[in-house]
Amino acid sequence: MNYTLNQLQIFLKIVQTKSVTKASEELHLTQPAVSIQLRNFQDQFDIPLTEVIGRKIYITDFGHEIAEAAENILNQVQAINYKTMAYKGQLAGKLKLSIVSTGKYIMPYFLADFMKVHTGIELQMDVTNKSKVLESLKNNEVDFALVSIVPTSLDIEQLDLLQNKLYLVGNTETEYNGEKNIKKVFQDLPLIFRENGSGTRQTMEKFIEQNDIAVLKKMELTSNEAVKQALIAGLGYSIMPLIGIKNELHNNELQIIPVEGLPIKTNWSLIWLKGKKHSPISKALLDYIKTEKRTIVQQKFNWYEQY
Structure with missing residues (x-):
């Protein structure tokens, strides 16, 4: 076996999207490049990972097992990278947010400089409607949510942004x-x-x-x-x-x-579950926004006060 991390990543993305075309789009690679890597990866196994019927790709049972193993390997590699950065005193890991759809005009401005400073942070931001945002928050799947109507059905804390x-x-x-x-x-x-x-x-x-x-x-x-x-x-x-x-x-x-x-x-409010134990990353973001909020609003949203 001589597969590469790149091949594992590509194969896992194909399994997740069930499409070579979609996988290439999400990985920002050309479709031929993805197809070549899939073929090179498959050549290392005697048992088929995929099969094509018509123009559609299907993942075999064996392929699903290999994809699960690939995901575990990639997670371990990512954990090593995070530990290395943390050992050097740098913030590293995932920051998860769920924001209402119109919040995409706001939240990036409160994240941009923070992310530039802390390059070891991987941002996962889901942009969806309010009901799905609150569901993610309720299930403790995210660090923060951005809403324009603060929910009364959840015990939360909040920081008003704009x-x-x-x-x-x-x-x-x-x-x-x-x-x-x-x-x-x-x-x-x-x-x-x-x-x-x-x-x-x-x-x-x-x-x-x-x-x-x-x-x-x-x-x-x-x-x-x-x-x-x-x-x-x-x-x-x-x-x-x-x-x-x-x-x-x-x-x-x-x-x-x-x-x-x-x-x-x-108000556009950043909210989180009351009593949540913040990770070093989410605590750092919260401290940053509290300190820089007024400056960000003045610099990025000065047009807003004209109306």
Whole structure:
């Protein structure tokens, strides 16, 4: 046997994605390069690791066992690297976060300089909707979560990062008559919602309920980006977080429609389970954000205060 760590990594990724093409994309390699390494790895075994039926690759039972062994080997190698860096006094290991989809416009700015200093940290950041974020937090699968609505069902601690402001938004091609009474405005506007489980949708629905607004025309889309594109195309209007529409406002593709009761204001908060024993990495990040939060907000989000 003369397989390499690179071959183990490539084979494991093929097993995980069930595709040579997807594996090559995730590993940032060409498809021929991945295929060659798979063939070289297979040549070291008398028993097939994979079989191709039609144009689809299937992993054999033996292949699954080898993949499990490969994962264990790679984890051990990673552990050695972490221990080496830790022995030299450097932070090393995994930092796991789960953030709501619109949080991708915020969290990277609070991580960038920290990650540049601590190069031994491997960041795993899952970007999904609120319900899945809270599930990951509840199951203690992550160090921190970023949300715009703090959950009441979990015993958590929090650090507020930035105010969240939600406005009624539409494209700039449609003329707006200047009506500010929220009930009258919503009589004619087709309103676009995010999917169930979205924090933005929850905020919208709470606002509509509190103001006793009748929404006659309704559309549902499953991502913030999809909502933006629908608004630009003129399909309707939506209540959206300001943080996610910076470029569209500056490019004059979207406009904020001033109406009574808006913006809705909440906070973007980093949260973690109360009593959680932080790793040296997560504690270092928390200390860093507490110290640098004001500077980061002033440098990266100064445009935000214009609205």
